[in-house]
Amino acid sequence: MDSFAIKRLLRRPWLSLLTVAIAVMLCAALCYLSGYLDAERARLAQVRDSYDILCVVSDIYGTKTDELGMSRVYSDFILSEENGIGAYIRDPRMIKSFGYRSEFGAGSLVGISSPRCAAALDESMGGGYEAPEGFFGSEKYVCLVPQESYDELAGRVFTFSVTDSAGATPEYAAGNGSGEIEIQVVGWYRGEGTTLYMPYAASQILQMKISGIASTDAASFLVADNAHIEELIKAAAPMLGEVDPTAVAPKGRFGFIIYDEQYRATLAGMEQNIKRLTYLLPLVTLLSLGAGFLVGFLATRGEARTYALMRSIGVTRPQLFFSVLGEQMILPLLAALAVGGAIRQPIFAGVFLLCHAVGCVLATARAVMIAPSAILRERE
Amino acid sequence: MELLKAENVSFSYQNQYQTVHAVKQASCSFEEGKTYAIVGKSGSGKTTLLSLLAGLELPSAGDVFFEGRSTREIDCDAYRRDHAAVIYQSYNLFPLLTAEENVLYPLKLKKIGKAEAKARAHAQLAAVGILPEEYARFPLQLSGGQQQRVAIARALAAGNKIVLADEPTGNLDVESGEQVVEILIRLAHEGGCAVIIITHDPDIAAQMDEVFTMRDGVLDCGSK
Incomplete structure (x- = not known):
């Protein structure tokens, strides 16, 4: 590109401004949209990977999710990776409740497998606790008491008269469903009340001791891989059937409810966005090509005589x-460099420039095809 | 010395309605240091002949020879750049370049150094009567006569041996026209160029060393 071309360019300020405006607009649109598309795709992947889809075990009609009295066969099926659905789930939350009476009062003794089983312990729900490491997997008779009582009870061992929850004790239980045990206070949870929390595994041992069986009152878990919910449903089918409120002759006793509506709605919204962007990007790319042609056309329109003259001089x-x-591309090139640099999307700035160049080439090729003698001949 | 020669040159082209036989078997030759006029009515083929001589077109039949070589064999772009300059009736200056830049343009094409190019451009502009304060003016800021003189300066600055002028005084007043013709004649007689002018004006033709007449594409080589 020679100095005369730059001079010609600077002496057509309106066309140059229009060229820059179009280039900045389209390049920015292309860079922004492509960046937005990348971000949406990353967000979609993140949602797919990290969104917590809660599944709650219920009776087969889907009407009851606690006091299920679910035998050990079921809890083992939920937790086992080899013979159950353990490989498809994460963060299982198993609960077993007892009634208790002790020297400092009466209340509920609840075996839990995770702090997220109880709102009072769950930090995400405003709860909190302090417990020795490995508390929730422990098989020892230990418990957490309300924070307000902890200073007084800390480390002490109490004798509890424990009764298996009446509604949850199956009729085929071998024991009488009650007994005395000693439990040590090892930690606290935020709040007040009479509920005590003990490890789920210990609660299973306790129930075996007083009732001769082990059962679970409530169970829930999160889907391990959100992209494979169908596989979880398939794997769970032998034990945990499809919840059917209208079932007359249900195939099993328990089912599970998947709370994935919000997940699916979020996903659908993002997928729709990505789809729109996927259509929009080629459109903007085409527009860049069209703009290149337009700029080229405007720049070469009415210049036939100049080009013929240049050819007649020996160009x-x-x-x-x-x-x-070069005259047409210098300003879009500068615009693309500036915008691509500012938005940090050099590749798409390059895509814009390429499309713009194709448009300019089409317009320019048309213009420079003119025979230098054509103007002279017209006059003849 | 013979610089340029047309030998049985014919040229036809297709316009919107028909095939136009613009030049029919024209033969003529042009020597250094002489002026030539090609006269004829509008549409007689004068400008087409000029474009053939300038290497802007190749003949349909016959040949145009520059220093003995056919324009079919030589690089016509280089021929126009280095040897043949064309001056047009409507000046055809680059509208977005100043008078000085218009003259510098062909020198840049010839890759002549900046300082030398500038000196040559100024010398030629001065030779055709353009004042230094007019160098930075754009064509539209100059009168018709000034524009045509800039066009001549552009043709001369490159040092071309052949100057082809297509009705160079057609858009000028009498005084400016006379000045332009005077410059072109001086260019041939003092500068050693072959100057070929297409004109309607019998007074201009009368000042030329040789006059060719075109009628319906046929060139009459009868000298004046």
Whole structure:
């Protein structure tokens, strides 16, 4: 590109401004949209990977999720990776409740497998606790008491008269469903009340001791891999059937409810967004090409005489082509460099520039094809 | 010395309605240091002949020879750049370049150094009567006569041996026209160029060393 081309360019300020405006607008749109598309895709992947889809075990009609009296066969099926659905789930939350009476009062003794089983312990729900490491997997008779009582009870061992929850004790239980045990206070949970929390595994041992069986009152878990919910449903089918409120002759006793509506709605919204962007990007790319042609067309329109003159002075056709093309591309190039640099999308700034160049090439090729003698001949 | 020669040159082209036989078997030759006029009515083929001589078109039949070589064999772009300059009736200056830049343009094409190009451009502009304060003016800021003189300066600055002028005084007043013709004649007689002028004006033709007449594409080589 020679100095005369730059001079010509600077002496057409309106066309130059229009060229810059179009280039900045389209390049920015392309860079922004592509960046937005990348971000949406990353967000979608993140949602797919990290969204917590809660599944709650219920009776087969889906009407009851606690006091299920679910035998050990079921809890083992939920937790086992080899013979159950353990490989498809994460963060299982198993609960077993007892009634208790002790020297400091009466209340509920609840075996839990995770702090998220109880709102009072769950930090995400405003709860909190302090417990020795490994508390929730422990098989020892230990418990957490309300924070307000902890200073007084800390470390002490109490004798509890424990009764298996009446509604949850199956009729085929071997024991009488009650007994005395000693439990040590090892920690606290935020709040007040009479409920005590003990490890789920210990609660299973306790129930075996007083009732001769082990059962679970409530169970829930999160889907391990959100992209494979169908596989979880398939794997669970032998024990945990499909919840059917209208079932007359249900295939099993328990089912599970998947709370994935919000997940699916979020996903659908994002997928819709991505789909729109996927259509929009080629459109903007085409627009860039069109704009290139428009700028090229506007720049070469009415210049036939100038080009013919240049040719008649001895400018070769390739020289003319590259000179005119350079004249048209210098401003979009600067715009693309600036915008691509500012938005940090150099690749899409390059895509814009390429499309713009194709448009300019089409317009320029058309313009420089003129025979230098055509103007002279017209007059003849 | 013979610089340029047309030998049985014919040229036809297709316009919107028909095939136009613009030049029919024209033969003529042009020597250094002489002026030539090609006269004829509008549509007689004068400008087409000029474009063939300038290497802007190749003949349909016959040949145009520059220093003995056919324009079919030589690089016509280089021929126009280095040897043949064309001056047009409507001046055809680059509208977005100043008078000085218009003259510098062909020198840049010839890759002549900046300082030398500038000196040559100024010398030629001065030779055709353009004042230094007019160098930075754009064509539209100059009168018709000034524009045509800038066009001549552009043709001369490159040092081309052949100057082809297509009705160079057609858009000028009498005084400016006379000045332009005077410059072109001086260019041939003092500068050693072959100057070929297409004109309607019998007074201009009368000042030329040789006059060719075109009628319906046929060139009459009868000298004046």
